[in-house]
Amino acid sequence: MIALTASMVFLSTETETEALLLETNLIKQLKPRFNVVMRDDKSFPYILVTGDHPAPQITKHRGARTRKGDYYGPFASVWAVNRTLNALERAFLLRSCTDSFYENRTRPCLLYQIKRCSGPCTGEISHEDYAELVKEARGFLSGKSRAVRDMMAAEMAKASEALEFERAARLRDRVAALSAIQGQQGINPRNTEEADVFAIIEQGGQFCIEVFFFRTYQNWGNRAYYPKADRSLSNSEVLEAFLAQFYDGRPPARLVLLSEPIENRALLEEAFQQTFGSRVEIAAPQRGEKRDLVEAALHNAKQTLGQKLAETASQEKLLAAVAEAFGLDCKLRRVEVYDNSHIMGQNAVGAMVVAGAGGFMKMHYRTFNIRGEDLTPGDDFGMMREVLRRRFSRLAKEAPASAAAPQGRAAARSMAQGDAVASDDQDVLDVEDLAPDSADGITPASGTYAGITGPVTSMKERRIAEGPPPPVAAPAAPSEDSEAFPQRPDLILIDGGLGQFNATREILAELGVTDVAVAAIAKGRDRDAGREMFFVEGREPFRLPPRDPALYFVQRLRDEAHRFAIGTHRARRKKDFTKSPLDEIAGIGPARKRALLSAFGTAKALSRAALADLEKVPGINAGTAKLVYDFFHERNG
Template structure:
């Protein structure tokens, strides 16, 4: 792979600029980037033949409005050649996710998906939810669409197979069965209520269930129940009967369970009004493991096959694709995408657009969900847009805000002080943009809300000015809402003036008489406070914005306070990890006793060398 950055040509742009670049290109596969006058990436594309692909942009006509606008804005280009087109496709999607170009289809929600882990590092296997790298020993089943889908399945598994979900530490410390045993959700291996062989059999059955082999499990349970009844082991027979009933109940409430599709992702796309919704259903072990909807960022003129291809490439970047992917629409390069996904999975991956049969029914169900989800979102967006327009009118703003940032502080008499920022826009809360701020200023008097808000805003705008001084991106707010009255507004305006951003509208929201909801007063710098009528929808909207900021800030404060309460002085000593800390606490009983220990006593602890013992003594007895 080679990187080529031709010399800058400031005198040209658009078609003429691109025509010049053609002289430096050959027919290699690769990736190209189109940049604007500020160096921001407008578009990232891949090509089987870079020269042929870029030559399309050099034409003066025949482009859609979107492409023509993009060409006009292009002031420079960058090129990366690759060995194969498949490599170019993978690189293209990495760059799109990293750079978020304005003219690319962009998958905005890229959270990881949870799995169920049957952890086998302990003789009695534990079943639990897992998210992230698969580093722990055991068998992983997933992905599931959401934490809720995992929790429902875990609950089903506990009801039917009675597997433990407690940690190894809890397991080893139990002296009597816990509540889960009492409500028939665990077999209590921690206190010997079940033997190793019988528990291993339960684990094996649970894994068969996760693989979709429920018929075999039911047959085996029925045979065991009959044998137990014949041997007059009525208590065991009754327990097996209850497990069969639980398994039957689980099967009856599960959603779509296709008989002929053991493993697949079902992906359906619906586009309307310049927006798109993609629904993904996860089928594993002939069971539906939930669905998730996505709303890719579009420019409004993309074709369905273009959107679907971009979604697939970005969705499976960092995820292992299943053996079968069922689609509602075809894509531009199916063979290339199949090769890229197969290479990622290390096995054959099949893409299909079914037209009949069970697979087509699965796709139609996903498509119906996509249609309904997009309709709900568009309805909510229309209502949100009306509220934003009403907000602009009520607060006399120069334009309808597209990004509102709301700030609040939280502390208890100045301790564990934090600040919170929440963000809202035309599509509602933008939770990926929420931020937490630990108040660090040593000169701030404990409990000084003005000083805390000053620090919070100083840090926020210092970062914005560093990362985007020309305000080219949508990370700059159109409106600031501050929880506070005239004093807070004055303090914040002082900071904004110092940083040269006082042109951004800023409103302080103060509780009015008796601090009641509905009597809020609004403060602007240099103007008299005002209020809105009590039944005004805009007032309710502002209350929700402020309450969300308060919820976020106080939740952050509580988490910080809980962490501080759990802190151990030994954590502050370099070189004291989990093993050494455990050894010291087991030997001395508490961190306070460790702080009083002498050098000889510390060296007697397993894993504590003389140099480490001296470091501990020095830490607790500075000077």
């Protein structure tokens, strides 16, 4: 490690807590080789009960908490949120529709008919009674689940005694829905209302940390992480570093349970309290129910890591089989698969999926909005050229950029102030829900860090001391971490025939890329799976044996690229379908747009409205009305 050090920079902070926050910030930005780096930084989904509408909506939420309301979570997966929301709708009959859908209803929707909504949109329930349902739901999600269920059971018994059997039946169904929420959870603590449980295990130099979330005496799911860490570090050291990065913008539970005691427990507790404004207890229990929760997490960690190692070994064999089938001498560490999707050139997108020894590397997926003005509609070859030109032009720029990174005092000042990492011009889509993600999986140093919005600037004094590094006998040149996932592909796989293959070779030759192998896969006659034709440089087109594992693996890669491309295309097409002409008018935001559409029904009717009619719309002043009127009449000519 010392031999690889070119220079050292020292930053003095006022307290150990500030030093801990700054250290975590730098690790997340720079991803140094010898530090523990949390690889999966995807945000968790929450349940949101909105607070900006007379009839609050219950929905799932991921990302920044910009909307007014109460957030409950985190949940380990969208599946867990959807399952819980389904039961909550049956238990509390809260609406899940959007505000615009709510405001335009003239009769109850299907959810009311199947008893998953109380119908506040059309007055099927009074505002007072609906507010009571919202209060009960918030109480249940806040940890008063037993009290809410007991209250419902008491009301059910009272209704039955009063011979109000229909009301008693409705309450019975709601109690059953609440019981279903708690019965589906698996591990349910009796005495631990709220806790995050972390269990770590190491095998073969690979670390696995299993995280369980317990809220309102219920298990809200779990997720496994595989942090990148030096093998010389102990489980306790890895777990401590992981905790500091995990609670980046995520408020921790009141109780954090660990499978290993950590050295700086008190320092982390102080940092969390300073950041989030509430006391957090960190403990490594040795007995009792809390230890049982930790043991359950440890058991899951062992199972998950064993499966991960087995899958990695299998994946490496498949990559080696593909290299052999294509006649490649290099070891395949990163395979990039490209595909395009469009309808006669409209909403054209290119997609790149990435695979390696760890399977599909979804955080490296990229999409490209194809915007070439000289492209003929439906020109697949031209689209592929644009996608590859943008991808490899950027890759070529990143190499010298990293070499020219600021050094010494400038670098330290930039890191301390939290300068943002340069963003990618490619559209990055999350694979599960096609939602925007951060470019290249890099978390900027600025922004929300460990719950603090903006860079870490609370230090009263910053002293940066630097000097030339001491001479070493044989300084080694910095080398790429052999275990790090490479940014440059070893193989490009194109979903297409000879034309796509030649287009790819041309653009790579134009960019001077000569060290990347290229292959193309063309669908067989009648598009039958198993009859694909392969194109590889220096060989005649060939087929693989029908039962060859390499064939199945390449088909999976091709199908994943196709799925990702068409999913992105559909999302873009859907967005265009829902686009309104009002979106093009400066000064017309969501509220005014909603008011205008509510008054006139459609954009077509709005375009025919007289200026006097526009001025009568609530919330639209004379200036805005004139702006809308002029826009439509100039447009219609």
